[in-house]
Amino acid sequence: MSKVLREVTDELRRMFDSARSIVVLTGAGVSAESGVPTFRGGGGSEMWSWRGRPITELSSAELLATDPALVWEWFDYRRGLLKELTPNPGHFALAEWERRFESFALVTQNIDDLHRVAGSMNLFELHGNIWRARCLRCASTFEARETPLESAPACFVCGGASRPDVVLFGEMLPEGVFERAEEAASRADIFFVIGTSAVVYPAASLPILAKQTGAKIIEVNPEQTDISFLADVTVLGLAGEILPQFISGRAH
Ligand SMILES: [Zn+2]
Known part of the structure; x- marks a missing residue:
């Protein structure tokens, strides 16, 4: 002990x-x-769902594969919460x-x-880092601090579509x-x-x-x-x- x-x-x-x-x-x-806000375990500001969907679904590799725009919306919502924090x-x-x-x-x-x-x-x-994006085509990572986002940030190297550079449920x-x-x-x-x-x-x-x-x-x-x-x-x-x-x- x-x-x-x-x-x-x-x-x-x-x-x-x-x-x-x-x-x-x-x-x-x-x-x-x-x-x-915490999403798993503890704290008074714990969140379990957003727009009626469980956090574990919103932050999942599975949703990224089927609805990447929604994954970006979810993370952009979280970026909005973080923006003013110090x-x-x-x-x-x-x-x-x-x-x-x-x-x-x-x-x-x-x-x-x-x-x-x-x-x-x-x-x-x-x-990972919620203020970074990662290219789905060439895997470059880059800062993406704009929030609210008008659309998913495009890769600054190849112009490809990106995803938040964070580890989702179901990922290594x-x-x-x-x-x-x-x-x-x-x-x-x-x-x-x-x-x-x-x-x-x-x-x-x-x-x-x-x-x-x-x-x-x-x-x-x-x-x-x-x-x-x-x-x-x-x-x-x-x-x-x-x-x-x-x-x-x-x-x-
Ligand atoms: Zn790229």
């Missing part, structure tokens, strides 16, 4: 300070603190952590781009990204699990891999989760309150 804390203690801060390589996995909880103190703390460590990687299941807006750079987006993770995340996890001194119970595979395998290769696992979640059994330390609280405590009150 993990040690359960409600704030970052001096002992925990010392462990953090002495690490050389940090890897962080974030999930929907971190986004939810900025007001991003990073929270948890996002900003992670960007600050990156500047303090020799080796730092941020692996996220979130597609909202808020980590990048906050300044994170070494970012592995396991589920983007090639290469997960392998690089695994590589980082296997070299981590500390692996953080933040705002997610990390039970969805394959992301769930990252903390297990990190643990097997000698990392300490620190969980930051409002409540204990299925990952708590694996964690060395569980800090109960919001990311926006807990993460800044790791670096508070100290000079650079």
Whole structure:
């Protein structure tokens, strides 16, 4: 069983300070603190359906194959919800952590781009990015920030039709990204699990891999989760309150 804390203690801060390589996995909880609706599990703003269709159908490879325009409409609706949202103190703390460590990687299941807006750079987006499109013909990816969309963005390379560059239900993770995340996890001194119970595979395998290769696992979640059994330390609280405590009150 993990040690359960409600704030970052001096002992925990010392462990953090002495690490050389940090890897962080974030999930929907971190986004939810900025007001991003969650679609699977937890949060007061959870959504299950839109226009009478279940989310799992709207965000599916199957619907993309039969009605790509509707998939774009759905994601454009979500882009509209995200447009005005800004990073929270948890996002900003992670960007600050990156500047303090020799080796730092941020692996996220979130597609909202808020980590990048906050300044994170070494970012592995396991589920893609809602502000990017991918060409269905030549597979080029490109930024597509216009919202509301008048029509699906055309590929800037070949003019072909595009799709949102996000991982849909029934699809594999983007090639290469997960392998690089695994590589980082296997070299981590500390692996953080933040705002997610990390039970969805394959992301769930990252903390297990990190643990097997000698990392300490620190969980930051409002409540204990299925990952708590694996964690060395569980800090109960919001990311926006807990993460800044790791670096508070100290000079650079
Ligand atoms: Zn193209």
